[in-house]
Amino acid sequence: xxxxxxxxxxxxxxxxxxxxxxxxxxxxxxxxxxxxxxxxxxxxxxxxxxxxxxxxxxxxxxxxxxxxxxxxxxxxxxxxxxxxxxxxxxxxxxxxxxxxxxxxxxxxxxxxxxxxxxxxxxxxxxxxxxxxxxxxxxxxxxxxxxxxxxxxxxxxxxxxxxxxxxxxxxxxxxxxxxxxxxxxxxxxxxxxxxxxxxxxxxxxxxxxxxxxxxxxxxxxxxxxxxxxxxxxxxxxxxxxxxxxxxxxxxxxxxxxxxxxxxxxxxxxxxxxxxxxxxxxxxxxxxxxxxxxxxxxxxxxxxxxxxxxxxxxxxxxxxxxxxxxxxxxxxxxxxxxxxxxxxxxxxxxxxxxxxxxxxxxxxxxxxxxx
Amino acid sequence: xxxxxxxxxxxxxxxxxxxxxxxxxxxxxxxxxxxxxxxxxxxxxxxxxxxxxxxxxxxxxxxxxxxxxxxxxxxxxxxxxxxxxxxxxxxxxxxxxxxxxxxxxxxxxxxxxxxxxxxxxxxxxxxxxxxxxxxxxxxxxxxxxxxxxxxxxxxxxxxxxxxxxxxxxxxxxxxxxxxxxxxxxxxxxxxxxxxxxxxxxxxxxxxxxxxxxxxxxxxxxxxxxxxxxxxxxxxxxxxxxxxx
Numbered sequence: 001x002x003x004x005x006x007x008x009x010x011x012x013x014x015x016x017x018x019x020x021x022x023x024x025x026x027x028x029x030x031x032x033x034x035x036x037x038x039x040x041x042x043x044x045x046x047x048x049x050x051x052x053x054x055x056x057x058x059x060x061x062x063x064x065x066x067x068x069x070x071x072x073x074x075x076x077x078x079x080x081x082x083x084x085x086x087x088x089x090x091x092x093x094x095x096x097x098x099x100x101x102x103x104x105x106x107x108x109x110x111x112x113x114x115x116x117x118x119x120x121x122x123x124x125x126x127x128x129x130x131x132x133x134x135x136x137x138x139x140x141x142x143x144x145x146x147x148x149x150x151x152x153x154x155x156x157x158x159x160x161x162x163x164x165x166x167x168x169x170x171x172x173x174x175x176x177x178x179x180x181x182x183x184x185x186x187x188x189x190x191x192x193x194x195x196x197x198x199x200x201x202x203x204x205x206x207x208x209x210x211x212x213x214x215x216x217x218x219x220x221x222x223x224x225x226x227x228x229x230x231x232x233x234x235x236x237x238x239x240x241x242x243x244x245x246x247x248x249x250x251x252x253x254x255x256x257x258x259x260x261x262x263x264x265x266x267x268x269x270x271x272x273x274x275x276x277x278x279x280x281x282x283x284x285x286x287x288x289x290x291x292x293x294x295x296x297x298x299x300x301x302x303x304x305x306x307x308x309x310x311x312x313x314x315x316x317x318x319x320x321x322x323x324x325x326x327x328x329x330x331x332x333x334x335x336x337x338x339x340x341x342x343x344x345x346x347x348x349x350x351x352x353x354x355x356x357x358x359x360x361x362x363x364x365x366x367x368x369x
Numbered sequence: 370x371x372x373x374x375x376x377x378x379x380x381x382x383x384x385x386x387x388x389x390x391x392x393x394x395x396x397x398x399x400x401x402x403x404x405x406x407x408x409x410x411x412x413x414x415x416x417x418x419x420x421x422x423x424x425x426x427x428x429x430x431x432x433x434x435x436x437x438x439x440x441x442x443x444x445x446x447x448x449x450x451x452x453x454x455x456x457x458x459x460x461x462x463x464x465x466x467x468x469x470x471x472x473x474x475x476x477x478x479x480x481x482x483x484x485x486x487x488x489x490x491x492x493x494x495x496x497x498x499x500x501x502x503x504x505x506x507x508x509x510x511x512x513x514x515x516x517x518x519x520x521x522x523x524x525x526x527x528x529x530x531x532x533x534x535x536x537x538x539x540x541x542x543x544x545x546x547x548x549x550x551x552x553x554x555x556x557x558x559x560x561x562x563x564x565x566x567x568x569x570x571x572x573x574x575x576x577x578x579x580x581x582x583x584x585x586x587x588x589x590x591x592x593x594x595x596x597x598x599x600x601x602x603x604x605x606x607x608x609x610x611x612x613x
Contacts, residue, residue: 002499010487278485284444285546286472286500364444366479
């Protein structure tokens with residue numbers, strides 16, 4: 001092992017090509033992973049911030065918040081279902097928001113106004129008074145400040161920003177969080193045909209100690225199938241575009257890891273061929289094939305770790321310098337560690353292609369050559 | 370009961386006659402299959418090398434010198450016959466046992482590709498100890514390496530990489546490495562072929578002095594008749610047959 005490390009330190013030029021290619025792959029992998037996480041985060045923040053365990057939609061909505069309507073009577077049934085600890089209504093409307101001092105702005109912020117009863121993470125337990133909202137902090141990056149008034153939709157419905165909340169975006173748009181009364185008033189003004197009345201779009205359900213999956217089934221039975229109740233996690237995964245984005249990015253990431261594996265396999269196969277005489281000599285003086293192969297893996301891991309470290313560093317810096325909301329990019333420790341793990345796996349499996357070649361080198365080749 | 374005794378050799382050095390022979394090769398045969406046909410590389414070779422004895426193995430190209438050396442050094446297994454090195458019968462050794470045997474019981478000095486190019490002269494000696502792992506290490510390897518480098522006149526070159534050494538210095542480092550594991554037998558594969566005559570003569574003298582000082586046996590494969598003057602005995606080989 002020390003022999004392999006010594007070679008790496010004394011002949012770094014030999015590994016530069018593989019290092020550069022692996023670094024580029026690492027940068028691509030970290031960028032793809034960061035974009036995927038950023039996109040998913042910007043699509044799902046509003047759901048991930050919910051305090052409950054379950055979300056109930058109307059069954060005809062096909063689990064779409066926009067299409068869902070829960071009546072007051074169904075809400076009452078859900079509230080009384082065994083295992084349900086608390087229920088809160090949730091409503092949403094997607095509208096452009098203009099600064100209060102620029103009502104004719106041609107470049108409104110894309111926002112989603114949520115009306116809530118059970119406070120999502122970071123919001124006060126009691127929703128703000130009608131006409132007031134908390135805004136996702138991505139809007140702060142757009143210049144919105146506490147105390148500003150935003151004008152929503154074609155009717156320029158005014159809402160005053162009381163404060164900011166983090167990581168609550170929905171469908172890539174900044175969220176605004178107010179009371180159900182605010183949501184109803186803004187919706188009635190801007191979408192006269194969709195006046196909510198006493199309905200909400202979905203119910204957030206807290207189950208306490210009861211198993212959420214069991215309670216979900218009980219709720220849907222109690223409403224005679226007029227509701228479809230999902231865990232928040234599953235509802236998050238079923239948000240429009242989330243599964244498709246995840247699958248697409250994961251396929252690209254998979255191909256990238258495969259390319260890393262092929263690069264390591266080809267490079268170290270070439271190095272093994274170049275070292276045939278050296279390996280023959282070392283075997284002749286008592287090195288086993290597995291000792292030599294262990295050295296090869298150690299070198300592959302070292303080169304990969306350097307490449308991965310550069311990728312991680314670049315991802316962290318990239319995430320830090322990006323203005324909020326500019327590009328959906330997140331450098332989470334789990335993603336970065338996962339990518340490093342994938343690259344290490346690729347390097348070990350890539351090296352495995354050279355195992356047979358290393359083991360087959362004849363120590364007798366050192367003599368008589 | 371056998372008592373240990375010493376006798377003077379023809380060249381004046383002393384070796385312990387109670388030690389087992391460095392090599393006992395009996396009817397060793399090596400057959401290769403080439404294009405579906407058997408090719409005999411070594412034919413019923415019988416050779417005995419006493420402890421501390423230096424043998425010059427002489428023969429034309431393709432005569433079986435390299436095969437004999439490879440079998441004696443555990444690089445190859447004989448197709449039939451028996452091979453005992455320093456009292457160890459290696460005839461039926463597995464590949465793993467042969468690796469261990471090469472690491473602990475024999476030394477090699479090859480014609481080319483002799484040193485690990487990215488290790489210094491001193492590290493090229495210590496690599497033998499490195500390969501032995503923690504369990505297989507013999508005493509203070511660093512001190513032994515330094516002593517060998519001193520004896521070989523290489524102390525000033527200990528930190529040099531092989532690319533910074535002359536041909537003669539490289540061969541001296543290789544000799545030092547071959548002696549690091551205190552072997553029973555050292556095999557030299559044409560050690561002077563890449564050296565000019567003066568340097569070659571110096572290297573052969575050095576080999577002789579080092580082997581005799583340690584009582585280590587050596588087989589020197591050579592085409593060079595001048596080397597035979599420094600050997601205790603010359604063994605001829607032709608068409609795989611040894612004429613001892």
